[in-house]
Amino acid sequence: MKASVIVLVALAATTLMRRRSAAVRHWVLSAAIVCAAATPLLELVVPSWHIAFGSAPPVHERDVAGPRAAASQRAAPTSLAAVQPEPPRPHRDALSDAIATARLTNLLTATWIAGISISIGLLVVGLGRLAWLASRSRRLVTGQWIEMAEEISRRYGIARAVRLLQSDHPSLLVTWGLLRPRIILPRAACDWPADRIRIVLSHELAHIERGDWLVQMMAELLRSVYWFNPLLWIAGTRLRQESEHACDDAVLNLGVDGSEYAGHLLDLARSAIRHRARWSPDLPAAAIARPSRLERRVIAMLNARLNRTPLSRSARFMALIAVLAVTIPIAGFGQTSFVTFSGSVVDPNGRIVPGVTLVLSDMPRDAKREVRTDSGGRFEFVGVPAGDYALEVSFAGFMPVRENVALAAPRVQRDYSLEVGTLQETLTIVGGGDPPSSSRPTTRANTRYQPAQAEYDPCSASLVGGCIRPPTKIADFKPEYPQHLSDAKVGGVVLLIGRIGADGSMIRVQLADPADPINPALAQAAIAAVNQWQFTPTQLGGVPIEVDMKVTVNFVIRQ
Structure with missing residues (x-):
């Protein structure tokens, strides 16, 4: 999973950046979270690249209605087969495997969707509880809290209006919101000393200035989608920890003494622990005094040698470029969109044709996929990598259809109509001996086919084409x-084309190539004879049709 690789690289990078400030580490993790979330969109625009490990073996796809068939190249038929097509019999093992795979896929999909629903549901409940707490809180408009908030906001460069809300909760202290940020203060906040008010506001306003709530919400949403991925849970926890450390550094950079800050933080944490039964740790908002990981924060506050450098624009830009340099190749690696290519096959009468073989060939990869139309005349190639392919549609007695198809959209629908194949006949006429006798028919001479004499045609009762x-x-x-x-x-080869009419007589007999330099007398002799041929009508589904015919006449001299 590409998102996992991006997050894993970011986690490893921040581990190696222990000597850098928490603000830098938090920014790297934030950029990685955003890039991981944007990976599906990047795959649409980033060029694909692969690592070749030799030529890929041919790929064969199972028949949609029967067993696996080997890919084959069929030439144009030399005769028409009077075979009534029947739907291919299903292959029991293949069908059982397909059913088992489908059931497992449905189960995993349902489990994944259920996990997403639960995760997002909990997030929505948390946001709803925040809104409920805010609606029951009193907004502070004057007093020491407002004056200090305005002063610290100016120092941080915050232009947005920050709402200070005082709730009836004894220890709840959280910050959330993007365009209209809010800070919910506990019930006794107005009785706090000025030093604690300044420390708390400096910390919470640092969250607002850095945009931590938006980044944390993106991490929560990404974790909700990939709830089964432990790396996303680890990244979300690390992101929250680095956010708190970065805000602690911002407070200390304002000149607050580390030991004094740690003392106030411990007092707030004790109050939170005393009221833990009434405090929900699942609120999607930043909280200054979460009891978890408090020890590391206090140690960091008291460490005078720790790097607390704020995140500069150049460092922000360089970190973003580094994360993108990792994300873009990962997004493009092995990128393959899959296509479902489906449709139907009919005969010239517009009737469905079961059992038609369709071969989809990818010559550069030496891969072929083969399916047959089902009892309804439909075919479907599933999970085909997007690209350009050569398609061949073949069925006994019909001309093969060959064309190049470009598969790009997720679903490609295309229908095909088969044309009846061409008859071929070859004659050899020997000269150089005694003058031949007049032409005589080898069967019933000049007998014209009478439709009333037609025998029963089983194709007329066929329900399919x-x-x-x-x-x-x-x-x-x-x-x-x-x-x-x-x-x-003088000899030569005469190549003729013509059609057997619906009544069985030859029509439109002519040279296959009008520019053929064959002797005109040989051509006229061949055309005159072929024009007299008579056939029983060719029938498609019980309906007489015309059919093309190629005749090769070899005029040779007896040696």
């Missing part, structure tokens, strides 16, 4: 080798 009944040739004519070319021993 992709069911093809291939054509059968019922009239076949061989091209005649032109005699003058045969005598001159």
Whole structure:
């Protein structure tokens, strides 16, 4: 987890910075908390980088409706298969694993959300209690507290108005708020001596000047999201401790004697301990006299050699640059957004086609993912790293669909329509011998297909698409080798394209390449023969359709 790495680096850095002031350590931790919280946003803009450990092995994805299938490259079909597609049978082991994984994922997700809800709920309750205490407190507008607060605010450079509230609680002393900061004082605060008032205000106003409450709230929110991460709990505790030490240093830098400060702090802590049953330690606000870690604070106050240098602008800037220098590479490392690529496949009649193979290839990484459409003709690639891929959609009897797809958005939806494949036939006509007899049909000559004579087509009863009944040739004519070319021993290869019409007759027969330099007489002989061919109609789902055909005629001379 990238947030953990950022926080861990900051914790290690502050441990090594023991000779620096608490203000510097607190700023480093604060910057790390902010950067850790902003990591998901930084991942959207920071360039990705990786460490290569050799080539990645091919990745195969399980079929959405059946067992794993090996990736394959299919060429264009040379014949049409009259096979009615059936939904692939589910693989029991794969299905069981998928169900178990889904249940575990749902359980972990529910646990994580429950933890977030509880953590944020406690934070909201604490803020609500602060608001309730403030509403029941009396605002101080005159007197010694107000005069000293204005004086110390000027020394700290605080321009915002700070509200001083006096509650009925015997020991509660907390500070919170950003735009309208508040300090809640205990019931006996007005009876305190001037020295204690000055010390307390100097400490609490230092929190306001430094913006500690906002940083602490960000740490609490981050910890609520990553409540299961002990590093965030440690960082939150360290952040609060360094905040108190930094404010103690600010008070001492105003000229307050360390032993005097420690004496007042101990008195406040004793009062807090006496009323601990009525004081909530979970209030999301800074408190000067929390009993925990009090010993270290007193020792620090009495240590005259301790570094108490305030945080300068240059030190603030350098620390921020250092934290960003760590955060940005971490945010970009291994950064991969995942995409769900889904859609459906239909035949030319618009009917769904189950069992279609789709292969998604990432050539630079030598990775392939393969799925098949389910019984509803739908496919889905889950958890695909964003990037550019080559997609191939293939199914027996249909032309393969090949295209490049760019997967960037979290969900990509795309539907595909298959086209019926192309028939191919190759003939060899031999010349150089006796003149051939006139062309005769090898089957029923010049017999035209009559629809009424059609046999039962099982594809017509299919509930899904992709069911093809291939054509059968019922009239076949061989091209005649032109005699003058045969005598001159001139041969060649004629490449023709045409279509078998819905009634089974040949239409639009022509040269595949009009610029082909083949002898025109050979081309005319081939076209004349192929134009006389007759087939039973090609049927898709019981509906007659036209289908393309390629014919190769080799005119060769007998040796």
